[in-house]
Amino acid sequence: MRSPMDRSFQLRHWMHSPFLPQLIVSLLSFALRIPFFRVPYLSATRCHLIPKELRELLGWGIRRAMTFQPVLSEAFRTGEALIIYFSQTGNTEKVALAIQQGLSKEGLEVITKKVSEALKEDLYDYDLVCFGSPVIHSLPPRPVMKFILGKGNEYRKRKEVRLPAHKIPGKHALVFVTFSGPRIGVNEALPAGKYLRQFVEHLGFEVEDEWYIVGEFHGWEEGSIRGRLGDIRGRPNAKDLARIEEKTIKLVKSLKHVS
Ligand SMILES: Cc1cc2nc3c(=O)[nH]c(=O)nc-3n(C[C@H](O)[C@H](O)[C@H](O)COP(=O)(O)O)c2cc1C
Numbered sequence: 001m002r003s004p005m006d007r008s009f010q011l012r013h014w015m016h017s018p019f020l021p022q023l024i025v026s027l028l029s030f031a032l033r034i035p036f037f038r039v040p041y042l043s044a045t046r047c048h049l050i051p052k053e054l055r056e057l058l059g060w061g062i063r064r065a066m067t068f069q070p071v072l073s074e075a076f077r078t079g080e081a082l083i084i085y086f087s088q089t090g091n092t093e094k095v096a097l098a099i100q101q102g103l104s105k106e107g108l109e110v111i112t113k114k115v116s117e118a119l120k121e122d123l124y125d126y127d128l129v130c131f132g133s134p135v136i137h138s139l140p141p142r143p144v145m146k147f148i149l150g151k152g153n154e155y156r157k158r159k160e161v162r163l164p165a166h167k168i169p170g171k172h173a174l175v176f177v178t179f180s181g182p183r184i185g186v187n188e189a190l191p192a193g194k195y196l197r198q199f200v201e202h203l204g205f206e207v208e209d210e211w212y213i214v215g216e217f218h219g220w221e222e223g224s225i226r227g228r229l230g231d232i233r234g235r236p237n238a239k240d241l242a243r244i245e246e247k248t249i250k251l252v253k254s255l256k257h258v259s
Helices: 004-016 019-031 035-046 052-068 091-105 142-157 190-202 221-225 238-258
Strands: 080-085 109-114 128-134 172-179 206-214
Touching: 019 035, 019 052, 035 052, 080 091, 091 109, 091 128, 091 172, 091 206, 091 238, 128 190, 142 190, 172 190, 190 206, 206 238
Parallel strands: 080 109, 080 128, 128 172, 172 206
Antiparallel strands: none
16 A cells, blocks of 8 residues: 555656656647647747746747647748847958848848847747857857857756757758958868857757858958968958858758758
8 A cells, every 4th residue: 555655756756757748748739730729829929918938938838849740840930030140340240241131032031130239039039040250269259159158048047958959840040150261271260160050059950051251351461361261352252242142042942941
């Protein structure tokens, strides 16, 4: 005969086992396939009368459900893209604007923000997040690092960073880095690109590509003329930017076939 103590232990064990959250997520994922349930649920995640924490929890439920049933990603597509970037001397900004142009031409609604203005953005509100930085002394500069650390902590607290990280269907990212490579070429930019990449991957975004774009080393003429990449003055130039726009259009077209 089991004592009440044993029964209470069993109940607590069951509540904390992975079975209960999995059951809830699977029920939610089936319910979200039904428009009657999905539409008010989605409206609630966007309704500012509902406390932020509750909205975040509902959004978290959607992402868990989408991982469980990838077919849901179609229903939760927002058609919106976010470009976040930092630019010290203007090169990365030019690239960000060329990407913005390409995204808009493909019909996406685009928000473009500098890292300092993007702290309040919820990256999960967007189908595509484009994250760009220059290379400063072989790494992303301080404001970019600050953004990554701040947002990383926020998402960890919200339990969005999973162990192991799962790719959330329908959430895509692009990383772009500008660099001058005066000494060893593109290898000077790879650590920065990989650092940006791992951040978005931790959040469950599928990184579609990393773009490394040559940019003039403003303030160091010799580095822009006699470095590994030759004369890079004026880069990214009109031709570089047209190529970026074209590549962005191709990227969006490819995503339309994925999810
Ligand atoms: C202080 C400083 C340090 C830099 N360090 C590097 C470097 O280590 N490696 C590199 O390839 N480029 C380096 N660059 C060049 C920049 O990465 C390049 O010019 C970039 O396109 C600048 O982007 P922005 O104009 O958006 O700031 C440096 C530029 C500055 C101003």
